[in-house]
Amino acid sequence: MKNGTRNEERFCVKCGTCNTVCPVYSATGNEIHTPRGKQHLKSKIAKGEVSSHYAEIFSQCLLCGACLEACPRGLDTPELVTSVRAELPRFSGLSFLKFVSRKALVHPFLLSGLTRVGSAAETLLGEWLPQDSGLRLRLQGFGQHPFKLPAKGYIDKLKAKSGNDNEQQASRQEQSISFFTGCLANYLQPEIAEATQLLVAETTGRKAVVPLAQTCCGMAAMAAGRPDETLGLAKRNIRAFEDNELPILTSCSSCYFQLKTYKELFADDPEWAERAAGFTERLEEFSSFFLKKFSAGSEKITGSNKSSDLKVFYHDPCHLRFKLHITEEPRQLLKLFPAIDLQELEGGPQCCGQGGLFQVAHPDLALQVWKNLMGDYSALSANTVVTACSGCLLQWQRGLGTGESDGQVKHLAVFIARLIQ
Ligand code: SF4
Ligand code: SF4
Secondary structure (H helix, E strand, O other): OOOOHHHHHOOOOOOOOHHHHOHHHHHHOOHHHOHHHHHHHHHHHHOOOOOOOHHHHHHOOOOOOHHHHHOOOOOOHHHHHHHHHHHHHHHHOOOHHHHHHHHHHHOHHHHHHHHOOOOHHHHHHHHHOOOOOHHHHHHHOOOOOOOOOOOOOHHHHHHHHHOOHHHHHHOHHHEEEEEEOHHHHHHHOHHHHHHHHHHHHHHHOOEEEOOOOOOOOOHHHHHOOOHHHHHHHHHHHHHHOOOOOOOEEEOOHHHHHHHHOHHHHOOOOHHHHHHHHHHHHOEEEHHHHHHHHHHOOOHHHHOOOOOOOEEEEEOOOHHHHOOOOOOHHHHHHHHOOOOEEEEOOOOOOOOOOOOOHHHHHOHHHHHHHHHHHHHHHOOOOOOEEEEOOHHHHHHHHHHHOOOOOOOEEEEHHHHHHHHHO
16 A cells, blocks of 8 residues: 655755645644644654654544645645554554544543443444444444434445345346445435435436445544455455446545545555446546436425525535545535525635544634634524534534524435435
8 A cells, every 4th residue: 555655755945835724723723733744753663763643633624635736746645644653552552543542532522422321422432333334433422422323234225125235236227326324324324325226216217236345444443443344344345336327426425435445455455456446437426426317307396495594504524625626516506596595614625624533633723723613603593503524413413403493414315316206
């Protein structure tokens, strides 16, 4: 696997451009939180000048990618952060995940959430979610959220219904696309998977096949400094989708970002490089896919409810905004619907502060980033928030609730499916 390439070939000139866009630094104003500081510290690690605070400093990053986008020298600080996390056991004897767990155990908010007997989050983490699901890590920071657990995961329900992949494949003529659900739509909010199926049926006239052996995309494992685990998950997904050659659609922006990295992950592995490249080439981003489909004309759009008062705020997931630059497509998709008044933050898109493990290790910092966003959001008159990233969605749902009245927060798939029904 290639890792740290950009950072090995170039060096930081300490210009500080990256600091101006870092959401953690902008929430705290503390130099210790800057991407520039992390670049500097990495050079110390290379020389073996390691202190006990390194794990702490390298845990204070959302991996949002804003600094990479801004750096005139193309330095990839998020990549540097994940490579340092992976190296932690070598110089501190403690894995990054162990470090984060220890932090969580001494934090009153997280401790109260994690120890609440019978809480939904605890049930999820302890008994229901597979060990390798990235959703486990995301949910650690939501110990006090009243999740409603579906009786069965989406894929488990399919397994119970259709038996196996072969049965789904038997009706291949009727299928238009392969669907990667991601952990949130599979385990916690299956209505996202159901809404995606509905949109696929509406726009293609056919069904989406759901390979039953698919697993977590591996983003959380990568963020936790466990690249070997990420490779294992990636191989399982590549294998799972090789039964057909259909395009692959996922409803989660973070999963899409991670699945896109598979080609790069296996660049140095001749056995897997070609299979990984084949997998990545088939990927379709959710809003771009449905923008193409709905732009081709749908009676459901012209017939959608025009009289509703839908003041919508679209939240850009960092994983789509930086590096992939997919910001216009979701907006264009929403603007196809005549009932929608799309609203924007005055200063432009902002990070929500979720960041997977960041939320677990630094709930206070995450809250500061969230409050920055809320400061600007409260100036809008939006009554609906829409996004397509599982982490952002959980963060907004925790902040504003999932209700149908003011402040409703919906996944893009669920929101559009309701509009056309
Ligand atoms: S923008 Fe790039 S070169 Fe400038 S301080 Fe940040 S990492 Fe270093
Ligand atoms: S990835 Fe985001 S949070 Fe991390 S250092 Fe860069 S800008 Fe800051």
